[in-house]
Amino acid sequence: MRVAMIQLGCPKNWVDGEWMLGQIRSAGHVLTSDPNAEVVIVNTCGFIDAAKEESIRVILEVAERKKAGEIKRLIVAGCLVQRYKEELRRSIPEIDGFVPLSSAGDVARLLESPDVAVAVRPDVPLYDGLSPRILSTPPHLAYVKVAEGCDNPCSFCPIPTFRGRLKSRPVEAIVQEVADLGRRGVREVILVAQDTTDYGTDLGLRDGLAGLIEALEAGTDVPWIRLLYAYPNHLSPAILEAMAASSRVVPYLDLPLQHAHPDILRAMRRGGSAESYLRLLERARSAVPRLAVRSTFIVGFPGERREHFSALLDFLNQARLDHVGVFTYSREDGTTAYALGDPVDPRTKRRRQERLLELQQTISLEKNRGMVGKRVIVLVEGVCDETEHLLQGRLATQAPDIDGRVLLNDGFAAPGTFASVKIHEAHPYDLVGEILAGNQISA
Numbered sequence: 001m002r003v004a005m006i007q008l009g010c011p012k013n014w015v016d017g018e019w020m021l022g023q024i025r026s027a028g029h030v031l032t033s034d035p036n037a038e039v040v041i042v043n044t045c046g047f048i049d050a051a052k053e054e055s056i057r058v059i060l061e062v063a064e065r066k067k068a069g070e071i072k073r074l075i076v077a078g079c080l081v082q083r084y085k086e087e088l089r090r091s092i093p094e095i096d097g098f099v100p101l102s103s104a105g106d107v108a109r110l111l112e113s114p115d116v117a118v119a120v121r122p123d124v125p126l127y128d129g130l131s132p133r134i135l136s137t138p139p140h141l142a143y144v145k146v147a148e149g150c151d152n153p154c155s156f157c158p159i160p161t162f163r164g165r166l167k168s169r170p171v172e173a174i175v176q177e178v179a180d181l182g183r184r185g186v187r188e189v190i191l192v193a194q195d196t197t198d199y200g201t202d203l204g205l206r207d208g209l210a211g212l213i214e215a216l217e218a219g220t221d222v223p224w225i226r227l228l229y230a231y232p233n234h235l236s237p238a239i240l241e242a243m244a245a246s247s248r249v250v251p252y253l254d255l256p257l258q259h260a261h262p263d264i265l266r267a268m269r270r271g272g273s274a275e276s277y278l279r280l281l282e283r284a285r286s287a288v289p290r291l292a293v294r295s296t297f298i299v300g301f302p303g304e305r306r307e308h309f310s311a312l313l314d315f316l317n318q319a320r321l322d323h324v325g326v327f328t329y330s331r332e333d334g335t336t337a338y339a340l341g342d343p344v345d346p347r348t349k350r351r352r353q354e355r356l357l358e359l360q361q362t363i364s365l366e367k368n369r370g371m372v373g374k375r376v377i378v379l380v381e382g383v384c385d386e387t388e389h390l391l392q393g394r395l396a397t398q399a400p401d402i403d404g405r406v407l408l409n410d411g412f413a414a415p416g417t418f419a420s421v422k423i424h425e426a427h428p429y430d431l432v433g434e435i436l437a438g439n440q441i442s443a
Contacts, residue, residue, distance in 0.1 A: 003111065006041070009055075022132030043077045100120040142188075143192050170203070189222045290397075328350065371423045378421040
């Protein structure tokens, strides 16, 4: 069969989808990007309302194409199936089959027999790095999942209810996978998990992520290694020291703080305060030279009042973060915060989201203006998404898809190569520069 997959959600979900694609091709089917393939698999996200709505919208669009005879089968996979399989089955009869997270290892069999009743089990398998996997990212980039599940008690997050407890992969398996990716030409590997800083605790490892960084430094040669999804309470001095000592872990920290007022953080079951977070940022920046910090925040959590939000604004002013994402609170069944209701008016949530992002724009613009005139190393990614007249790339301090870019308006370098670039223009999110002649480099 000719099979196409629509990938939705976070990089962790993408790794699940790539694993499924590898199994499908190994079973003899043909993978295609043609939207009119015989079978279309929608790999869904089911984390928050916006992601669930996008998943449902895409499923309905594919269902309409099935009604029109453009495709033969619609298969729905991923997080949304793990959480709401029976609801999907009842409400969208055009769906031919389901692949919950707990059955990802059986995707080829379920593809051939889509009407088989599939039970959703709580045990989600962990990708071992040895099974076939088809990268759906550009050839120079790959995500590597170091663990599955989460042991953190965050009151707003449903992930432990459908992905289970923390299960870490062995260090040796991760090193082997990253080394293999490097031999395939991958220039940037991004380590992901629900909480990368908790890696290895279930294996009895102390400072497991620090040890993993050291093992990757010794056993692989991928030029850039990036860490996503660090938990502030688990960011140890050993992790920061390992980052600083590594020649290839980029000076970038993705540290979702979620809020800054102790009342809200306590209700979120995360702990901390603006003061403790500022001290943490100071330690991290002191330990890792030229460190860029990204964070995410939730506005409109139940009980968030004006003074709580004002404290968050004050914190953002003091923290001077490099990149920020802001989400409005989504009430999720299965979480301890669900019982609190959703009392903050949606318009108030949106206003707070916009105000926080506006403040961060001024901070980011100020930081980016400090880059003008500097020579930097850029990983060139190819033609710009918006116009064929520009190339685009990223600094080591910019993660793909979630942060800004460097737009390259002069010179040329092949996608997947590193180039020396002079920055001559700054915007709140993006930088503009020129590739310096004769300065394409290997790492």
